[in-house]
Each structure stands twice: as structure tokens, then as C-alpha cells.
Amino acid sequence: MVTGASRGLGLQMVESLATGSFSPGKIIATARDPSRAQVNKPLKNVQSPSARSPELHDTLAQPLPTHQLYNLPYVVSQDSIEKAAKEVDTIVQGEGLNCLINNAGINVIADFETVTAEQMLENFHTNSVAPLMVTKALLPLLQRAATRGTGMGIHRAAVINITSLLGSIELYWGDRANTFKWYPYRTSKGPVWEPLQVDVAALNMLSRCMAVDLQDEGILCMALHPGWVRTDMGGPQAPLSTEESISSVLSVIGGLTEKDHGGFLHYTGEPLPW
Ligand code: NDP
Numbered sequence: 001m002v003t004g005a006s007r008g009l010g011l012q013m014v015e016s017l018a019t020g021s022f023s024p025g026k027i028i029a030t031a032r033d034p035s036r037a038q039v040n041k042p043l044k045n046v047q048s049p050s051a052r053s054p055e056l057h058d059t060l061a062q063p064l065p066t067h068q069l070y071n072l073p074y075v076v077s078q079d080s081i082e083k084a085a086k087e088v089d090t091i092v093q094g095e096g097l098n099c100l101i102n103n104a105g106i107n108v109i110a111d112f113e114t115v116t117a118e119q120m121l122e123n124f125h126t127n128s129v130a131p132l133m134v135t136k137a138l139l140p141l142l143q144r145a146a147t148r149g150t151g152m153g154i155h156r157a158a159v160i161n162i163t164s165l166l167g168s169i170e171l172y173w174g175d176r177a178n179t180f181k182w183y184p185y186r187t188s189k190g191p192v193w194e195p196l197q198v199d200v201a202a203l204n205m206l207s208r209c210m211a212v213d214l215q216d217e218g219i220l221c222m223a224l225h226p227g228w229v230r231t232d233m234g235g236p237q238a239p240l241s242t243e244e245s246i247s248s249v250l251s252v253i254g255g256l257t258e259k260d261h262g263g264f265l266h267y268t269g270e271p272l273p274w
Pocket residue numbers: 003004005006007008009010031032033072073074075076102103104105106126162163164165225226227228229230231232233234235238
């Protein structure tokens with residue numbers, strides 16, 4: 001299940017999963033406004049590997065992927081999260097949910113001079129609080145999937161938080177501290193910077209907190225930076241295309257094991273400093 005699949009990286013994840021050689025069986029793409037989502041058109045046109053090539057399907061012995069576009073109106077609305085969790089339950093049924101990708105996010109740009117409390121809270125709500133609430137609502141389905149198998153990874157259950165290198169405290173210093181002075185976004189992804197007095201846990205720390213609490217359930221939790229990518233958020237000057245980023249992101253996700261539990265990885269698979 002991928003949140004924020006209407007455009008950008010979320011849309012690319014869904015398209016790549018639907019058309020690539022690895023079929024997860026069921027793909028649940030959520031968009032807050034499916035009528036506007038770009039995902040409607042590509043998904044209708046997407047052909048599963050088996051539709052394109054029955055041989056491939058037979059060889060891989062994979063079931064037909066099912067593409068579901070589910071309306072998760074706002075990841076910041078508890079009602080819509082709970083409604084979505086019920087519908088996801090009816091889609092996955094006894095198998096449970098193997099992989100939740102918390103991808104939906106916003107980038108509120110404001111520097112020290114211009115930032116307001118409302119901007120900070122808006123960015124925290126979408127990027128930090130919502131992934132926690134979405135994961136909590138889907139926990140029974142993740143637990144169900146995690147009852148099968150040993151070790152950790154998407155063969156059991158995993159929560160992937162799409163975070164940002166801009167949230168790394170260690171990397172925001174010296175030469176690197178002259179760019180992207182975005183208080184709301186950097187702090188919503190990275191650990192809270194104490195002087196800001198914001199008592200909401202940020203996404204990177206949240207990933208570690210969930211990793212501590214869900215370890216005994218066998219549910220892998222980690223934070224993943226997708227690279228700087230040409231999307232509405234990343235802008236046209238970003239070096240990576242969505243295809244380049246997501247092909248690597250999906251390969252990293254597919255290879256996650258217990259050694260990655262609680263970690264913060266670059267889209268190349270390299271560990272990043274917190
Ligand atoms: P985009 O701005 O292109 O897409 C953002 C997605 O999040 C859209 O699908 C949007 O839906 C959805 N979304 C935003 N707010 C909400 C909400 N309240 N409820 C439901 N859905 C919401 O961003 P990217 O694809 O570039 O980014 C995806 C993730 O990757 C984000 O978490 C971002 O922080 C992270 N990231 C991106 C980088 C980049 O270079 N692009 C770099 C590092 C991290 P809608 O269409 O309805 O607005």
C-alpha cells in the first residue's frame with residue numbers, strides 16, 4: 001500500500017510495481033482526490049506482466065496484480081484513515097498487509113525570518129503525525145501478515161517511511177548548511193531541533209520509535225530517502241527521474257532484512273547519518 005500515489009514518487013512506485021517483473025499480487029494506491037489523481041489514467045492503462053506476456057506470468061508463477069485506487073482523502077484526517085483501514089482489510093483479507101509505504105508528504109518552505117507556527121504544525125501533521133496514525137490504523141493487518149515466515153522483510157511485514165536527507169541533523173552543517181533553509185520541512189522529517197519547542201516527534205525519530213515497538217511483532221520499520229527527484233516537490237533541477245529513483249527504492253525495499261530494521265537508508269541502499 002502506497003500513500004500519496006496521485007503523482008510524483010508514489011505514482012511511480014505504483015506504476016513500477018504494476019509493470020515490473022516483481023508483482024506483489026495486490027497494490028493499494030491511495031490518493032486523497034482520485035478524481036484529480038494522475039494515477040487514474042496510468043493505472044487504467046497499465047497492463048500487468050501477465051497481460052503483456054502470459055509466458056512471463058507462467059514463468060514467475062505470480063498472481064495477477066490487482067490495482068486498487070482507494071480514496072484516502074487526507075492523511076491528516078483520522079476519520080479517513082480509519083475508513084481506509086477498514087477498506088484495506090476487505091482487500092487484503094486473511095493475508096494481511098505486507099508492506100506499507102508512507103509516502104504522502106508536503107514541503108512547506110519557510111526560513112527563519114518567515115516561518116510561522118501554523119506552517120510548522122501543518123508540515124508536522126502531514127509528514128510526521130500522519131505516518132504514525134496511518135501505521136497505527138493498519139497495525140492489525142501488518143500483524144496478520146507478520147504471523148507468516150521468519151526473519152524480517154516484505155515477505156512478512158514492513159513499514160517504509162519515505163523521509164528526506166534534508167532531515168539529517170548531521171548532514172546540515174558547514175557547506176551543506178547554505179541551501180534549503182526550510183524549517184518546517186527539515187524538522188518534520190528529521191529529529192526535532194530542541195530550540196524550536198515543537199513537541200511533536202519527527203519522521204526519522206518516529207521510524208526508530210516504531211522500530212522499537214514493533215520489533216517483537218516481526219514488523220520491519222525503517223526510513224528511506226528516495227534521492228533528489230524531479231517531481232512537483234523536487235523541482236525540475238533535481239538530478240534523478242522518478243523512474244531512476246523508484247527502481248532503486250523498490251530494489252532496496254525488496255532486499256530489506258532484519259539488519260535494516262530501525263535504519264535510515266539512502267535510495268542506493270547506503271546507510272545515512274541521522
Ligand atoms: P509530490 O509533491 O510530487 O507528491 C506528494 C504526494 O503526497 C501527492 O500524491 C499528494 O497528494 C500527497 N499528499 C500530500 N499531502 C497529503 C495529505 N494531506 N493527504 C493525502 N495525501 C497527501 O512529492 P514527491 O512525490 O516528490 O514526494 C513523495 C515523498 O518523498 C514525500 O514524503 C517527500 O517528502 C519525499 N521526498 C521527496 C524528494 C524529492 O526530491 N522529490 C526528496 C526527499 C524526500 P495530492 O496530489 O492530492 O496533493
